[in-house]
Amino acid sequence: xxxxxxxxxxxxxxxxxxxxxxxxxxxxxxxxxxxxxxxxxxxxxxxxxxxxxxxxxxxxxxxxxxxxxxxxxxxxxxxxxxxxxxxxxxxxxxxxxxxxxxxxxxxxxxxxxxxxxxxxxxxxxxxxxxxxxxxxxxxxxxxxxxxxxxxxxxxxxxxxxxxxxxxxxxxxxxxxxxxxxxxxxxxxxxxxxxxxxxxxxxxxxxxxxxx
Ligand SMILES: CSCCC(=O)C(=O)COP(=O)(O)O
Ligand SMILES: [Mg+2]
Numbered sequence: 651x652x653x654x655x656x657x658x659x660x661x662x663x664x665x666x667x668x669x670x671x672x673x674x675x676x677x678x679x680x681x682x683x684x685x686x687x688x689x690x691x692x693x694x695x696x697x698x699x700x701x702x703x704x705x706x707x708x709x710x711x712x713x714x715x716x717x718x719x720x721x722x723x724x725x726x727x728x729x730x731x732x733x734x735x736x737x738x739x740x741x742x743x744x745x746x747x748x749x750x751x752x753x754x755x756x757x758x759x760x761x762x763x764x765x766x767x768x769x770x771x772x773x774x775x776x777x778x779x780x781x782x783x784x785x786x787x788x789x790x791x792x793x794x795x796x797x798x799x800x801x802x803x804x805x806x807x808x809x810x811x812x813x814x815x816x817x818x819x820x821x822x823x824x825x826x827x828x829x830x831x832x833x834x835x836x837x838x839x840x841x842x843x844x845x846x847x848x849x850x851x852x853x854x855x856x857x858x859x860x861x
Contacts, residue, residue: 658821665738723767802832823850
């Protein structure tokens with residue numbers, strides 16, 4: 651069974667930082683006053699302007715804070731619905747997703763992006779709708795932070811799999827280290843053209859075609 655990260659693994663870090671983050675940053679000031687965002691904004695600060703300032707700071711520092719990720723999912727939903735946003739997925743990914751689907755290999759997503767953001771992402775790619783290739787989604791709400799061993803233990807329990815049956819694909823060494831400590835198999839995905847970070851001592855690929 652496969653569990654994959656998104657940013658830096660199936661998709662370009664540059665797209666997230668140059669398209670998605672600016673889209674949400676430009677709309678935070680409006681969204682902190684919207685009733686549908688009230689509960690998540692209150693998790694950040696009582697005052698909406700203070701919350702907006704903190705949220706913008708988190709975007710600029712790429713902090714994977716759960717309230718920010720929840721709010722970004724809501725903001726991006728409008729962008730996908732209006733056609734302003736299309737998610738990036740590397741050309742080498744869809745053929746492998748199709749192969750895994752045909753072979754009956756369950757594939758899950760584990761990303762710091764909210765489950766809503768993940769679903770929207772794979773539904774609106776430049777390759778069309780790829781969402782049906784995934785058996786389930788995990789985020790920092792359902793599993794926990796991506797650098798914590800316990801998150802990988804929680805995912806294995808939720809899927810009902812032995813840790814050794816699970817393979818995690820990620821571009822971040824600390825995430826791969828945590829998965830390996832939980833007994834998972836790990837594969838580092840490095841996309842040199844996208845400024846991928848070092849994936850440490852894990853088996854390393856540069857394209858899903860190598861899987
Ligand atoms: C699909 S969510 C958009 C990207 C994002 O906000 C994010 O934090 C992705 O982090 P990842 O865990 O996929 O590296
Ligand atoms: Mg990543």
